[in-house]
Amino acid sequence: MTSTTTTTGKRIVVLGAGYAGLTAAKGAGRHHDVTLVAPEERLLHRIRQHEAAAGRGRDWPAIGELTRGRTIRHHRARAVELDLAGHRVRLDDGTSLAYDTLVYALGSRTAWHGVPGAAEHALPAERAAEVRHRIREADQPGTLAVVGGGATGIELATELAEAHPDWTVRIVAAGPVGGIYSPKGRTHVRRVLDRLGVHVHENATVTEVTPDGLRTTAGPVDSDLTVWAASMEPHPLAAEAGLAVDERGRALVDDHLRSVSHPDVHVVGDAAAVTVPGVGTLRMGCATALPQGQYVGKLLDGRTGKPFSFRYVVQCLSLGRRDGLLQLVHADDSMKPTVFTGTMGRLAKAGIVSAVFSALK
Template identity: 65%
Template sequence: MVIGAGYAGLTAATRAGRRDRVTLIAPETRFLHRVRQHETAAGHPEHRPAVDQLLRGRRVTHLRARVTELDLLGRKLMTDSGQAIGYDTLVYALGSRTAWHGIPGAAEHAYPAERAAELRQRLSEAPRPGTLAVVGGGATGIELAAELAEAYPEWQVRLVTADEVGGWFSAAGRAQVLRVLERLGVRLYEHTRVTAVGPDGLHTAQGTVEADVVAWAASMEPHALAAEAGLTVAPDGRAVVDAYLRSVSHPDVYVIGDAAAVTLPRVGTLRMGCATAQPMGRYLGRVLSGRTSAPFTFRYQVQCLSLGRRDGLVQLVHGDDSMRPMVFTGAVGRLVKAGIVRLVVAILR
């Protein structure tokens, strides 16, 4: 049984379902292609294939429900419809969600990436253009700010972050990010920690950043169900797993994707994202179908960003995710990123 239909869960289910019967429990009818949510917010066509279409030809039964409770001792789970369902093997792949970090007013007044369609509607139906603040200087925030600034040039876009925008990239990579954002008219507020969000905009330790609309692109956090069920979790809430992606406290439970704290030799603890989630799903699909008994291995290769419709960044990295000096930018960077994003959906099968 697989719970969660994100990058990791779907990939594991489709591969294991080639030979074995699999039950996939997830409320979604369409795949949430999270790495393209900035495009949705900007009004571009959504790329969300139907879950059942992705499962076609596999021995997978999709139960549209939300898991609310896990009974690890009794090997069963509860859903929001009140069903109690037993399992033989459990794959926990509930993934992550945008974190509010306890900031007052954020959940009430800001649009997270999961509500990209609502953000698009809000911007499109506004009686007049105004100021849009994007909170978060990571990959999601950068892509969102660039896409929105290009799609809605009459809006004044602000990018607010507690750190540096793209500060983890190489010098050439960060320079490309800053160059494109400047060209698109995005105003940066670096080293600016948000303390509250209100109808007037952002309140920070450095003062108020006025905004008519706030988009929230802070870091991600795992769902709390793993900790609530009794799985051993890391300080960030992800379930700690062994070399075979089994829970260290409950070896009969596999945990993959953003829900798993995976630490590998010479690589470190893997970051959240589809770049790590899908390889876990592919590996576990082979394990469940008996095609491998080797431990999980992984090495990073690139990090990439789309920077609007005409520009992009492909940053080469070492296997441990540290930066190499070489980058690809402009149309080449954009095309490579677009190709990778399209490949993600193909890999789901």
């Protein structure tokens, strides 16, 4: 840790080194002592996990490299308990940290929804490296099923089908695949899936996962390897500690992203239920997490005092290495009819991902 700045002595602890936590720590670390708590050594570039699953990823920078030049100490551990009254965080390595201000950015994890066999026989999308290993170590090509018809599931299915054409790839969704997009967007997604030979199982809610496939409301689906990308849920620690949360377990925050029950705790990213006037409650994802982290970093550094503001502009989707979708949206994230596809969509997606990485650096 090196820095030429003068610190205030205020103790700031940031839990989580995802897009929101890392940017919040970097912003606050200009003039404050920050302890960043995360077990990972390197950045988990979540929006590129589909590439990692297909064997096209690379090692991302160490967190220490990304925080160079700030007064940030990276403590490699997991938070297991919050003492909100005593202003302390207990970690799984047996230590505890005192704080004046806490930034809670533990994000989200795969939601199994109580489906029998899912946690035992499916790999969550965040275990992309294991997906890659299982494919490489298979005796022969087999059948791979991706559960989830949203952006994560579509990106995984198209990337894996393109990278491994000898495998049979299926995408299984409780509703229509790509149902959130405009009619033009859905049509293009379906066209790419067809071109890549992906078998589409729509309106098929998974009721059980077995070692050799899925049981769904539309009938059985065979699978040698199942990847679960159905939905995400917030880390439960916020609710367990006593922060006020909504029905999904996301912490309720005010317009400065402070917990409504504990204002010395800022909550950002997937862990927070952030409601913006005229926009609504923001969805989970990098598009909302990164600006929240940047905002709290500036707020703690004294570079802004205004309420948090945000509006949606686009949604982007990777469809393998040769195609993509850029879907224009209204400020509240509802779909506009305009989409850009093919090379233009791919380049737009690549440009947005590069911009995210640049913001983290």
